[in-house]
Ligand SMILES: O=C[C@H](O)[C@H](O)COP(=O)(O)O
């Protein structure tokens with residue numbers, strides 16, 4: 001018999017159901033209360049009812065949970081020192097969109113060796129989110145895969161749809177049903193319209209395919225997510241965080257009847273992919289806020305315990321602790337210095 005299906009599929013392996021993983025790593029009452037409170041604070045900030053700025057700061061990707069917990073402890077300490085001006089949310093990114101190919105993150109390949117033990121990755125991810133929530137560190141995640149939210153989204157306070165997926169209908173549908181605020185990045189070529197279209201789409205209700213708690217394919221019907229905003233991340237051609245870029249974005253949001261609230265990613269196209277330039281982007285944007293800008297509500301920084309990045313080799317014993325294995329990051333010392341300086345300047349606001 002001639003086979004016409006799965007000609008290019010080499011294996012299909014069922015995985016643990018979301019309900020079962022949630023039983024292994026249950027959400028405590030404290031976690032529920034903390035995540036709900038963090039989401040409310042973020043909503044207030046992006047709606048500009050709370051004049052603090054949200055800063056999504058942390059590693060480009062998580063590959064070592066011990067280092068992530070150490071980073072979270074430092075962030076929690078720093079948060080206590082700056083929280084009258086800055087609401088810090090940790091970047092805890094488990095899924096990486098690749099330009100072509102490469103390691104796709106801790107969920108996809110937790111052992112970083114091509115074994116792709118996705119059930120294990122989901123378990124490590126959920127376990128880490130429980131630990132970080134117990135430490136009272138709010139978590140930000142990139143929503144890349146359309147299935148994983150059922151496993152982890154209850155512990156997340158803010159989500160990004162990345163530059164490579166903002167134009168995707170399925171990601172917009174996903175965003176329309178998520179229980180937390182979502183930032184849509186501009187395209188890698190600088191296109192803002194795709195983020196505007198994404199916001200309009202995600203605010204509407206949708207019917208689409210997903211999975212339920214038992215892992216069964218289901219029709220998901222959503223109400224629409226009003227808590228969506230744009231994230232300016234620059235492009236391969238130029239940055240887009242300068243006052244004229246912000247004014248242009250405000251104008252586009254106004255023309256599309258979208259709330260004037262903007263997050264600036266200090267990394268990616270805005271730093272010309274040079275992590276050392278993130279503090280200068282941060283300083284410029286903080287200057288705009290101190291000078292009276294009302295629409296900038298958030299910032300993003302790629303930061304790790306140690307600066308730079310490293311390649312993963314077959315012998316993981318060779319990896320340097322606290323260094324990114326994806327994009328290069330600002331080190332902790334520089335991150336702390338930059339955020340304390342931002343805090344000091346914001347305090348001088350009228
Ligand atoms: O922030 C992450 C990266 O810029 C993104 O995942 C693309 O990475 P790549 O171009 O190395 O694949």
Ligand SMILES: C=C(OP(=O)(O)O)C(=O)O
Pocket residue numbers: 060093097142161162163164185233268
């Ligand atoms: C991939 C990322 O960003 P972007 O989608 O802007 O490239 C990221 O923040 O990890």
